[in-house]
Amino acid sequence: MIAGVADTHAALWYLLNNPRLSESARLFVDDAAAAGDDILLSPISLAEMVYLTEKNRLPRSAYEDLRSALADHEYVIEEAPFNTAIVETMRQIPRDSVPDLPDRIVAATALPFGVPVIRRDGRIRTSNVRTIW
Numbered sequence: 618m619i620a621g622v623a624d625t626h627a628a629l630w631y632l633l634n635n636p637r638l639s640e641s642a643r644l645f646v647d648d649a650a651a652a653g654d655d656i657l658l659s660p661i662s663l664a665e666m667v668y669l670t671e672k673n674r675l676p677r678s679a680y681e682d683l684r685s686a687l688a689d690h691e692y693v694i695e696e697a698p699f700n701t702a703i704v705e706t707m708r709q710i711p712r713d714s715v716p717d718l719p720d721r722i723v724a725a726t727a728l729p730f731g732v733p734v735i736r737r738d739g740r741i742r743t744s745n746v747r748t749i750w
Contacts, residue, residue, distance in 0.1 A: 620649035621749060622727040624720075625662040625669075627735040628694055629679055632686050642735050645749045650693035656735065657697035658687065661722040697726050710746065 623631065623646070630638035631646050649656050666683065669675040686692045697703075699722070706725035715721045720738065724746040727734045733747040 618652075618654045619730045619732055620652070620654040620656055621645060621732045622657045622659065622697065622723060622730070622734050623662075623694060624723050624734060624736040624738070625665045626737065628656075628658045628662060629666070629675070629683060631694070632683055637737075639737070639750050642737075642749050645733075645735060646693055654693075655695045656693050657726060657730075658683075658694050659697045659703075659719075659723050659726045660699045661719045663696075665719050699726075702729065714745070 627638060627642055627646075629635070631643065646656055663680070663683070666675060666680045670677050670680055687694065687696050703722065703725050706728050707721050709728060710721050710724050712721070715724055723736070724734055727746060733749045735749045737750050
């Protein structure tokens with residue numbers, strides 16, 4: 618079962634046990650793992666990680682570390698699909714509420730499953746998409 622969709626930083630902070638991940642977000646992911654559920658990560662988050670490492674905003678190892686974790690089928694975070702259905706769902710998320718393209722893709726990944734986005738940024742949190750933070 619799909620429990621939620623993590624944004625880029627939530628997935629990375631969970632992997633690295635970073636204290637910037639809120640306690641409620643960490644517990645949500647831990648509970649999903651304990652229940653055998655999955656947290657999805659949009660491929661746009663992986664693309665964003667490449668971009669952020671190129672800009673030296675993330676360590677070079679961040680992308681490889683997350684890709685290695687995603688390759689482990691026992692790890693709670695799994696790669697989500699990115700297809701026409703997700704693109705069509707983006708139309709349900711008002712651009713004035715969530716203007717950033719990667720954020721809209723992450724939100725559109727969660728809507729069809731009826732699950733929250735695990736995210737700190739307030740833009741998605743003020744849209745019609747449920748969030749955990």
